[in-house]
Amino acid sequence: MWPFIKKEFFHIFRDFRSMLILFGMPVAQVLLFGFAITTDIKDVSIAILDNSKDNVSREISNKLVSSGYFILNSNLSSNNEIEAAFKRGDIKEVVVFENDFAQKLQREGVANIQLIIDASEPNTANMINAYTSGIINSYSLELMKKQGKIPISIITEPKMLYNSGLRSVFMFVPGVITILLMLVSAMMTSISITREKEVGTMEAILVSPLKPIQIILGKVAPYVLLSFINLIVILLLSAFVFDMPIRGSIVLLLVESILFIVMALALGILISSVSKSQQQAMLLSMFALLLPTILLSGFIFPIENMPYALQLVSHVMPSKWFIIIVKNIMLKGVGIGYFWKETLILLAMTVFFILMSVKKFKTRLE
Amino acid sequence: MSVSVQIKNINKKFEKLEALKDITLSIPPGELFGFIGPDGAGKTTLFRLITSLLHADKGSITVDGLDSKTDYKKIRNITGYMPGRFSLYYDLTVEENINFYASIFKTSLRENYHLIKDVYEQIEPFKKRRAGDLSGGMKQKPALSCALIHKPELLILDEPTTGVDAVSRKEFWELLKKMQKTGITILVSTPYMDEASLCDRVALMQKGILMAVDTPSNIVDGYNGDLWQISSSDMHAIVADLTGIDSRVEKVFRFGEKVHVTTRNVNNKELNDIIEGILDPARHKNILLESAKPQIEDCFLALMCEKG
Numbered sequence: 001m002w003p004f005i006k007k008e009f010f011h012i013f014r015d016f017r018s019m020l021i022l023f024g025m026p027v028a029q030v031l032l033f034g035f036a037i038t039t040d041i042k043d044v045s046i047a048i049l050d051n052s053k054d055n056v057s058r059e060i061s062n063k064l065v066s067s068g069y070f071i072l073n074s075n076l077s078s079n080n081e082i083e084a085a086f087k088r089g090d091i092k093e094v095v096v097f098e099n100d101f102a103q104k105l106q107r108e109g110v111a112n113i114q115l116i117i118d119a120s121e122p123n124t125a126n127m128i129n130a131y132t133s134g135i136i137n138s139y140s141l142e143l144m145k146k147q148g149k150i151p152i153s154i155i156t157e158p159k160m161l162y163n164s165g166l167r168s169v170f171m172f173v174p175g176v177i178t179i180l181l182m183l184v185s186a187m188m189t190s191i192s193i194t195r196e197k198e199v200g201t202m203e204a205i206l207v208s209p210l211k212p213i214q215i216i217l218g219k220v221a222p223y224v225l226l227s228f229i230n231l232i233v234i235l236l237l238s239a240f241v242f243d244m245p246i247r248g249s250i251v252l253l254l255v256e257s258i259l260f261i262v263m264a265l266a267l268g269i270l271i272s273s274v275s276k277s278q279q280q281a282m283l284l285s286m287f288a289l290l291l292p293t294i295l296l297s298g299f300i301f302p303i304e305n306m307p308y309a310l311q312l313v314s315h316v317m318p319s320k321w322f323i324i325i326v327k328n329i330m331l332k333g334v335g336i337g338y339f340w341k342e343t344l345i346l347l348a349m350t351v352f353f354i355l356m357s358v359k360k361f362k363t364r365l366e
Numbered sequence: 367m368s369v370s371v372q373i374k375n376i377n378k379k380f381e382k383l384e385a386l387k388d389i390t391l392s393i394p395p396g397e398l399f400g401f402i403g404p405d406g407a408g409k410t411t412l413f414r415l416i417t418s419l420l421h422a423d424k425g426s427i428t429v430d431g432l433d434s435k436t437d438y439k440k441i442r443n444i445t446g447y448m449p450g451r452f453s454l455y456y457d458l459t460v461e462e463n464i465n466f467y468a469s470i471f472k473t474s475l476r477e478n479y480h481l482i483k484d485v486y487e488q489i490e491p492f493k494k495r496r497a498g499d500l501s502g503g504m505k506q507k508p509a510l511s512c513a514l515i516h517k518p519e520l521l522i523l524d525e526p527t528t529g530v531d532a533v534s535r536k537e538f539w540e541l542l543k544k545m546q547k548t549g550i551t552i553l554v555s556t557p558y559m560d561e562a563s564l565c566d567r568v569a570l571m572q573k574g575i576l577m578a579v580d581t582p583s584n585i586v587d588g589y590n591g592d593l594w595q596i597s598s599s600d601m602h603a604i605v606a607d608l609t610g611i612d613s614r615v616e617k618v619f620r621f622g623e624k625v626h627v628t629t630r631n632v633n634n635k636e637l638n639d640i641i642e643g644i645l646d647p648a649r650h651k652n653i654l655l656e657s658a659k660p661q662i663e664d665c666f667l668a669l670m671c672e673k674g
Contacts (some may be wrong), residue, residue, distance in 0.1 A: 002469075003465065003466055003469035003470065004466075004469075004470065007455070007458065007462070007466045010455075010457065010458055010462065011455070011457055011458075014457045015457065199451070199452070199453075199455075199456070200449050200450075200451030200452060200453050201453050201454070201455055203419065203447075203449040203451070203453060204447065204448075204449055204453040204467070204512070204513075205470065206419060207417050207418075207419065207442050207445065207447045208442060208467075208470045208471055209439060209442050209443050209470075209471065209472075210470050
């Protein structure tokens, strides 16, 4: 089988397009997605509605405005002015202090600030929210130190206007990992198997004493390795270029990814056994795998916002479950206990597709 | 060492098309056997049945006593198959291709070099070249090397000379003859009638039927009737002009630059008169009539008329 794998590597390394898809795309995608969302915020126009007008609320307002991130556009005097201020379009955020802000903080240790943010640009909105909350939090810590024992907290309640289903900015890495693993594993294998059918070499290989499982393994083994390398490249890029955290176990992340890679490879073999030409295999991979992965997995469009029928469809998307797993590991940093169900679903899908593809793979020509 | 092939009452249908109709054939060990017929005759289908790539609807095929349905794994071990389509990886070099095919049969180029020496020597100067960059005639040699590398006892070549220039074709057949001397059974298909005479025995195939199976000389000798070749100044019209006028002039075929006609019990003088009677002297000048020795193509065309 080793010569088979070696031969497969020759195919890949000698084909410019394969190499481009394999190694150019992950880098390009991560960088594109990465830089597209790391637009730093600076001089964002905000309005302040201070219902309390005490020393604490004034101090916080000053902190915000002097941070360099925000510019005070106007001071509002009532809730009714908020909408009009947004509609004029020159502000991105309204910071609302509740009544008796300082008093509440003193007496109860808890006070509320509402952040109303224009989320028509979701990523910017998220950023504004994070920066504002950050400044307020650091202020409350300072205040705590100054006053001594009493624990106080200022609760910021962000309210996203115009796009309630806003997602985190870190969502792109799990999504890109999923897409690329799917693409490399499923599309590349299905194309490379159908190419052998098309050129006629499959006929010559089938006549050899090689078992179907050997042929399959020989064809997919290189792609397992390459997908794995790809995964590492994406993780390194996202970690070092974009400071993407991996809060959970890296080993667990890699193991889950291998499970997903194997599942995608089995899908690729399945596609190759039903398609007669490379073009057909490519189109099938595109429409049956790639588009649903992008559109229905929750990568770009939140599943909760989809019509019920589409939500049902999304359940059969392996990528949906994988994205959940990756998010859990990378962002939440939780262990297998929190996503064993998703892992089990993915495992079941993998076994199912492997069985299907081995069964469908023909040792004969009909 | 070499093996026999027994084909019994084979039928194969693809949806509506009957690819093979009741084929029965026995090929003894060590024979160089040719399947001659145009595209669509069923040659490739028959080869795929023998190599167990397809299943027959009816009938059985045995290779060295092994059934192609149940013992196909053993058959695949002793069979070298060169598919009609170019079966080398065009992005691998000649040497890499041969090494790959050697390895999937669990052998190596070094180990079995002596087996393919005759073929491989001719392509060795190009061994570092990618298979896709070889010219048509050149491609067949590494492909043959790949089919031979695991010391098969049965070699099946599907149209190895199609699209190959005349010189390379000749060389290729010389190689096959040499190969045969090592005791291997060779089945080869070709659409070129002139290659038939190079085989020990041939089967003439047409639309899934075996029209004749015999040695090339027996087939030629068994030609029914006398063959003549005719030429005139108007070769475009001559076939149409000669056909169907006189019942004594049978089977009018274009054959190279001449026209072949078949007659029964008519001598040269009589035929000359008949021909001159049929052909309009205003259009056909310099009419030339000669007796001709039948060739495989004549036999093929004659059989085609008789059987369907």
